[in-house]
Amino acid sequence: MIEVNAPVTMSDVARAAGVSTATVSRVVNGHYGVSARTIAQVRSAIEQLGYESSLVASSLRRSRTNVLGLVAHSFQSYTAEVLKGVMKALSKSGFDLIIYANSDLYGSYSEGWEQRHLTRLSGTLTDGCIVVTPWGEVRSRTPVVAIDPVRGSTAPSVMADNLAGATTAVEHLLGLGHRRIGFIAGRDSLASAWSREEGYRAALTGAGVPVDPTLIGRGDFNPESATPLARVLLQRPDPPSAIFAASDGMALKVLEVARELGFSVPGDLSVVGFDNIPESALTEPGLTTVDQSMYQLGYEAARMLKSLVTGEWDEPSQIVLPTRLVVRGSTAPPTSAARP
Amino acid sequence: MIEVNAPVTMSDVARAAGVSTATVSRVVNGHYGVSARTIAQVRSAIEQLGYESSLVASSLRRSRTNVLGLVAHSFQSYTAEVLKGVMKALSKSGFDLIIYANSDLYGSYSEGWEQRHLTRLSGTLTDGCIVVTPWGEVRSRTPVVAIDPVRGSTAPSVMADNLAGATTAVEHLLGLGHRRIGFIAGRDSLASAWSREEGYRAALTGAGVPVDPTLIGRGDFNPESATPLARVLLQRPDPPSAIFAASDGMALKVLEVARELGFSVPGDLSVVGFDNIPESALTEPGLTTVDQSMYQLGYEAARMLKSLVTGEWDEPSQIVLPTRLVVRGSTAPPTSAARP
DNA sequence: CCTGGAAACGTAACCGATAACGATTGCAGT
DNA sequence: ACTGCAATCGTTATCGGTTACGTTTCCAGG
Numbered sequence: 001m002i003e004v005n006a007p008v009t010m011s012d013v014a015r016a017a018g019v020s021t022a023t024v025s026r027v028v029n030g031h032y033g034v035s036a037r038t039i040a041q042v043r044s045a046i047e048q049l050g051y052e053s054s055l056v057a058s059s060l061r062r063s064r065t066n067v068l069g070l071v072a073h074s075f076q077s078y079t080a081e082v083l084k085g086v087m088k089a090l091s092k093s094g095f096d097l098i099i100y101a102n103s104d105l106y107g108s109y110s111e112g113w114e115q116r117h118l119t120r121l122s123g124t125l126t127d128g129c130i131v132v133t134p135w136g137e138v139r140s141r142t143p144v145v146a147i148d149p150v151r152g153s154t155a156p157s158v159m160a161d162n163l164a165g166a167t168t169a170v171e172h173l174l175g176l177g178h179r180r181i182g183f184i185a186g187r188d189s190l191a192s193a194w195s196r197e198e199g200y201r202a203a204l205t206g207a208g209v210p211v212d213p214t215l216i217g218r219g220d221f222n223p224e225s226a227t228p229l230a231r232v233l234l235q236r237p238d239p240p241s242a243i244f245a246a247s248d249g250m251a252l253k254v255l256e257v258a259r260e261l262g263f264s265v266p267g268d269l270s271v272v273g274f275d276n277i278p279e280s281a282l283t284e285p286g287l288t289t290v291d292q293s294m295y296q297l298g299y300e301a302a303r304m305l306k307s308l309v310t311g312e313w314d315e316p317s318q319i320v321l322p323t324r325l326v327v328r329g330s331t332a333p334p335t336s337a338a339r340p
Numbered sequence: 341m342i343e344v345n346a347p348v349t350m351s352d353v354a355r356a357a358g359v360s361t362a363t364v365s366r367v368v369n370g371h372y373g374v375s376a377r378t379i380a381q382v383r384s385a386i387e388q389l390g391y392e393s394s395l396v397a398s399s400l401r402r403s404r405t406n407v408l409g410l411v412a413h414s415f416q417s418y419t420a421e422v423l424k425g426v427m428k429a430l431s432k433s434g435f436d437l438i439i440y441a442n443s444d445l446y447g448s449y450s451e452g453w454e455q456r457h458l459t460r461l462s463g464t465l466t467d468g469c470i471v472v473t474p475w476g477e478v479r480s481r482t483p484v485v486a487i488d489p490v491r492g493s494t495a496p497s498v499m500a501d502n503l504a505g506a507t508t509a510v511e512h513l514l515g516l517g518h519r520r521i522g523f524i525a526g527r528d529s530l531a532s533a534w535s536r537e538e539g540y541r542a543a544l545t546g547a548g549v550p551v552d553p554t555l556i557g558r559g560d561f562n563p564e565s566a567t568p569l570a571r572v573l574l575q576r577p578d579p580p581s582a583i584f585a586a587s588d589g590m591a592l593k594v595l596e597v598a599r600e601l602g603f604s605v606p607g608d609l610s611v612v613g614f615d616n617i618p619e620s621a622l623t624e625p626g627l628t629t630v631d632q633s634m635y636q637l638g639y640e641a642a643r644m645l646k647s648l649v650t651g652e653w654d655e656p657s658q659i660v661l662p663t664r665l666v667v668r669g670s671t672a673p674p675t676s677a678a679r680p
Numbered sequence: 681c682c683t684g685g686a687a688a689c690g691t692a693a694c695c696g697a698t699a700a701c702g703a704t705t706g707c708a709g710t
Numbered sequence: 711a712c713t714g715c716a717a718t719c720g721t722t723a724t725c726g727g728t729t730a731c732g733t734t735t736c737c738a739g740g
Contacts, residue, residue, distance in 0.1 A: 057696035080420035397726035
């Protein structure tokens, strides 16, 4: 039942207990300088009135709130997995978590969202923030850890070993016999997108296969961005026999387009993704992909942020986590029929 | 790069523009009574200083914040799926979302968490809240929608048709020929747990199979709670030939225990869950379960909350969504060998 | 020239909680 | 009895932004 009763404030408690708000504050925060008898009175008043301190009011005044923040521009599987890791790291740590997600009012990928959210939160709702896939460098009064940071950033961050992961993925395709391998890139400003493209190029070059720029499509990690790119690649007279997409979300769209255009996977086309989001295992065939343990990314980011906030600072400021190739049904040797 | 520069406040802007903070506030909020020239000055000062209004400060004074809240006591797959639906419903709605999750400081299932969080947020950070699987009725100044509410609640809520879903699940097992069917119940206080147990009983009774109380284990939806219960059921001299768990999380634990004790699934034991979390499709064999579209639950809850907050109120206050049986590999007809 | 009233803007009182500070009291030491 | 210190508690400024209200400015109408 929703009782729209007036909120109980600290002064209500103070009045009920016959003390000042300052004393109530001291009791609530366990500070020094209150007699046992007064503490009991205040406690009982709090109990009776059902008082809970206002996060808003206290964080305006206080410097430390014991709340960490996470800002994300959207909420996809990727973010959800990261969150699980963050929650795990924060469990029983004494830190609560506030996730701030906007409603895409300015379009789904509007530049600078993280800065807006961050300044809105950091004065002073949170003691520190995790930013997932930012658009640029951010400034903040409180510590910030980036997950999948922008290229060239030297700020604290956690990311996967994207170069090695992408290289392995493409080597897997090369090992199956593919030579014409398309690539759908991620958002250019992110270090991950850059490294994954580097891995693609490195693997091809390492195998003596020239890089064909016309086989590279420029996406932005947004699944929808891959659809037209995949269509272009597959409608060529000489389509590639395999496509490596820089994220699973985009790879799933490639599968969609392939089906739509009558390509059988993996018969006519092999597809590899990157991320290993849960959905990748559910498609038919399952998506071969590079696992980057988004859970782990979240876990490490939260750990790092905690140590930054508490001032322990005993870790490197940039963590790189290993990746792992997960081979499923979407990759197979090329059939000669599919190649011109 | 993290620049630990002092935050830009409204009075900084006011000073720079040569006006009072009141005027700045009027400009920021688009209120009436500011000359075009002054507006331009203030806008330029805001631009130059990179000012962003503080969510904390403004929500302390203002009644409306255009931010909705979601409180959850933990962050599992279930919550993640719900969140996706919530975000979808809120996209481009003008409402931002704050998710508040605690760090389990008081143990993973401490009563009253949602009330604590709610009062902390609702005075007055958020315009309304969604509470996922609450422990009890809550009171709040602002509207509250419960996802999977407590038993007997008449407050606004969204839930699956748990009775029909559970009935279908058990009828599926009965149809395969099972007669000794174990049940692992969910947290008693939730309507969903109650209805799922009712469905279990109804299906058995409907098929003329007496309900054996010793085949019912009392879990709490927490996956870990199922492990000892499954062990008890399966170590009996006369173990059931099938187990229906009230949630996928618990069902997966049943699979774990079964493997550990040497039961082959579905040969010696059939297992059915409820929820259809992503992991259920990934196990070997896949888990037969009842899909309740947690995405849809979140979506509808957010839609309802929006209409409550804006005062439209054109929907029923309790929504029940249909369920769907998803048959995978974990169920099969019982083998006579497994039955005493 | 005077008046009325609207427009434009500043002042100050909030919102709820915190903390610096001062005042008062109790008590041990001398 | 006097001093010093610590314990206890109230007063008040403060955080950043919002808003009721008061003040000033300016112009049209008389």
